[in-house]
Amino acid sequence: MxxxxxxxxxxxxxxxxxxxxxxQWEAQKSYPRSLHQRAAQNRILNLGHDDLDTMFNxxxxxxxxxxxxxxxxxxxxAMGLGSHLVSLSALHQHNKGRFNEVIKDVLAGDKFISLAxxxxxxxxxVGAIETVAQLQGETEQFLISGHKRYICGGxxxxxxITLAKYKTHSDHEYSFGLFLVEAVIGQVERQxxxxxxxxxxxxxxxxxxxVPATLIADKHASLDTLRxxxxxxxxxxxxxxxxxxxxxIQHSVKYSKSRQIHGQPLYKKxxxxxxxxxxxxxxxxxxxxxxxxxxxxxxxxxxxxxxxIAKNVAVSSLAYISTxxxxxxxxxxxxxxxxxxxxxxxxKILALGGGTTEVMNNIIGKAVLQND
Ligand SMILES: Cc1cc2nc3c(=O)[nH]c(=O)nc-3n(C[C@H](O)[C@H](O)[C@H](O)COP(=O)(O)OP(=O)(O)OC[C@H]3O[C@@H](n4cnc5c(N)ncnc54)[C@H](O)[C@@H]3O)c2cc1C
Numbered sequence: 582m583x584x585x586x587x588x589x590x591x592x593x594x595x596x597x598x599x600x601x602x603x604x605q606w607e608a609q610k611s612y613p614r615s616l617h618q619r620a621a622q623n624r625i626l627n628l629g630h631d632d633l634d635t636m637f638n639x640x641x642x643x644x645x646x647x648x649x650x651x652x653x654x655x656x657x658x659a660m661g662l663g664s665h666l667v668s669l670s671a672l673h674q675h676n677k678g679r680f681n682e683v684i685k686d687v688l689a690g691d692k693f694i695s696l697a698x699x700x701x702x703x704x705x706x707v708g709a710i711e712t713v714a715q716l717q718g719e720t721e722q723f724l725i726s727g728h729k730r731y732i733c734g735g736x737x738x739x740x741x742i743t744l745a746k747y748k749t750h751s752d753h754e755y756s757f758g759l760f761l762v763e764a765v766i767g768q769v770e771r772q773x774x775x776x777x778x779x780x781x782x783x784x785x786x787x788x789x790x791x792v793p794a795t796l797i798a799d800k801h802a803s804l805d806t807l808r809x810x811x812x813x814x815x816x817x818x819x820x821x822x823x824x825x826x827x828x829x830i831q832h833s834v835k836y837s838k839s840r841q842i843h844g845q846p847l848y849k850k851x852x853x854x855x856x857x858x859x860x861x862x863x864x865x866x867x868x869x870x871x872x873x874x875x876x877x878x879x880x881x882x883x884x885x886x887x888x889x890i891a892k893n894v895a896v897s898s899l900a901y902i903s904t905x906x907x908x909x910x911x912x913x914x915x916x917x918x919x920x921x922x923x924x925x926x927x928x929k930i931l932a933l934g935g936g937t938t939e940v941m942n943n944i945i946g947k948a949v950l951q952n953d
Contacts, residue, residue, distance in 0.1 A: 582629030657779030735785030756800030
């Protein structure tokens with residue numbers, strides 16, 4: 582599908598199937614699973630590409646998907662509908678024909694996949710992960726046990742990609758491997774975790790009880806594969822923050838033009854005008870850097886530190902913009918269900934999910950010391 586056709590299909594899909602319903606889904610704290618199938622029918626989930634290499638390389642379209650779903654929907658929905666490519670990229674990278682069915686089913690919207698790394702005692706400190714995969718006899722099949730927490734889409738996932746400790750018959754010590762886990766009924770327990778934001782998305786705890794698992798990437802490749810996935814994830818989150826910022830600026834400008842204070846539009850007050858100027862300035866700079874990083878990601882030249890800078894700048898820019906938007910909109914910005922109110926809550930999550938601001942700074946800091 583040509584780029585212009587994809588853009589059109591995506592916008593029409595978002596207008597027809599998301600925009601009218603997002604308020605209801607956020608209030609109900611759930612969106613219909615059938616939305617994935619509908620998105621697939623409109624060739625949204627595969628970004629309009631039939632060839633998998635082309636699809637995974639097209640990070641511009643992946644960013645457009647995240648931005649459009651954020652704009653017409655919400656951050657939570659963008660995570661639900663736009664993050665499958667992060668997980669599938671690992672399967673594609675190590676496929677050798679083993680994961681064709683999974684990739685096909687997820688892109689068809691029939692199955693849902695989640696990335697499950699975090700554990701109760703292992704968030705920023707990934708090295709503290711305790712989930713264990715035990716090799717079964719002489720086979721290549723593992724049984725995985727452990728507890729994961731704060732997993733997006735965890736209630737509905739048919740598959741999980743997870744990091745676990747394992748050893749082969751010749752290993753003396755445990756190492757980390759990346760595993761594909763099929764959510765076998767009765768062996769995976771899940772519980773929703775009510776959360777500050779991303780309300781339409783099921784963020785949950787997931788317990789694996791001896792669940793069959795396939796090794797995707799072994800001890801030599803698992804952490805590099807995870808780094809590659811996190812790069813995509815963090816750029817998605819930066820795109821999400823930029824898309825939300827643009828919406829908030831638009832709402833704030835509209836209100837400050839229509840709202841009359843002392844017989845004049847609100848924007849005539851210099852403090853309001855300067856706020857709008859500062860919001861626009863931060864968003865413009867962040868958006869430009871995110872765009873640069875998307876191009877570098879496509880060219881495979883994007884460093885971890887640049888990715889972290891893009892995420893931190895976009896997230897702090899949104900934090901500022903969402904705070905100012907609520908202030909400019911006054912009480913309207915506090916009404917539950919308004920874009921400003923939702924963004925004010927959701928924006929905080931972006932500073933934690935996908936790696937916290939401090940963890941991003943640790944990566945940036947290391948690069949500064951190495952390069953300068
Ligand atoms: C809504 C939501 C959705 C999520 N979705 C997923 C998901 O789908 N899959 C998944 O695997 N995880 C998910 N997470 C988990 C997320 O990745 C973790 O919350 C994040 O990695 C931080 O871990 P933690 O919450 O355990 O905080 P902690 O690691 O306990 O950190 C607490 C605080 O200490 C700071 N800190 C930690 N280490 C350092 C350090 N070395 N230097 C300085 N400061 C430090 C942190 O920055 C943070 O401010 C989600 C989280 C949320 C809130």
